[in-house]
Amino acid sequence: MVMTTSIIQPSKEDKEEAQKSFMTLESITVTMETKDSILFEIEGKSISLPKKAVLLLQKVLEAMAGGKSVEVSTVSEELSTQEAADLLNVSRPHLVKLLETGKIPHKKVGSHRRVKLEDIKKYETALKETRRKALEEIAKEAREMNMGY
Numbered sequence: 001m002v003m004t005t006s007i008i009q010p011s012k013e014d015k016e017e018a019q020k021s022f023m024t025l026e027s028i029t030v031t032m033e034t035k036d037s038i039l040f041e042i043e044g045k046s047i048s049l050p051k052k053a054v055l056l057l058q059k060v061l062e063a064m065a066g067g068k069s070v071e072v073s074t075v076s077e078e079l080s081t082q083e084a085a086d087l088l089n090v091s092r093p094h095l096v097k098l099l100e101t102g103k104i105p106h107k108k109v110g111s112h113r114r115v116k117l118e119d120i121k122k123y124e125t126a127l128k129e130t131r132r133k134a135l136e137e138i139a140k141e142a143r144e145m146n147m148g149y
Contacts, residue, residue, distance in 0.1 A: 007060075007070045018064035025058045077117050084115040088124060098123070 010018065029051075032038055037048045049057075056072075063070045075087070084104075085095040099106045099113055104123045106115045 005072050007064060009069055010064045010067060015065055015067055018061045022058060022061035022065050025054065025061065029054060029058060075117055079115045079117060079120065081113050081115065084120050087117075087120055 007014075028038065032051060032054075035051060037050050038054050039046055039048050041047075060070050060072065075083070079087070081095055081099070082092050085092040088095065090098075095104075095115075096113070098104045099115065104115060105119050106113045108114070
């Protein structure tokens with residue numbers, strides 16, 4: 001199940017506050033390369049946040065400071081075909097074809113297909129690598145033909 005929280009069009013005040021907060025967090029995260037968490041004190045109470053959560057918050061603040069809308073989603077380890085299609089930014093019928101041809105592993109639960117998040121990420125990484133290699137090959141051929149690339 002995917003749960004989503006959105007911040008749509010931050011106000012001018014939100015952007016300014018986000019910019020200040022982003023810059024402060026950025027100065028902190030630069031120095032925490034080897035740390036797994038960071039300790040904050042807020043209104044007299046201490047809270048330890050995982051490094052990954054701090055880096056995510058930093059990205060959210062950066063986007064808000066730039067006036068962008070932000071959406072944060074939680075994703076289950078096992079996805080429906082629609083959730084998997086949404087993550088890959090493809091149609092559900094296209095995803096089903098990828099499942100049926102074995103390009104992405106899946107299992108059936110009753111009449112429903114379920115896909116592991118890990119398998120979606122592996123497919124996405126492999127697809128990006130294939131695209132990168134194809135672009136390198138095109139650029140190489142363009143250089144060989146003296147096309148100015």
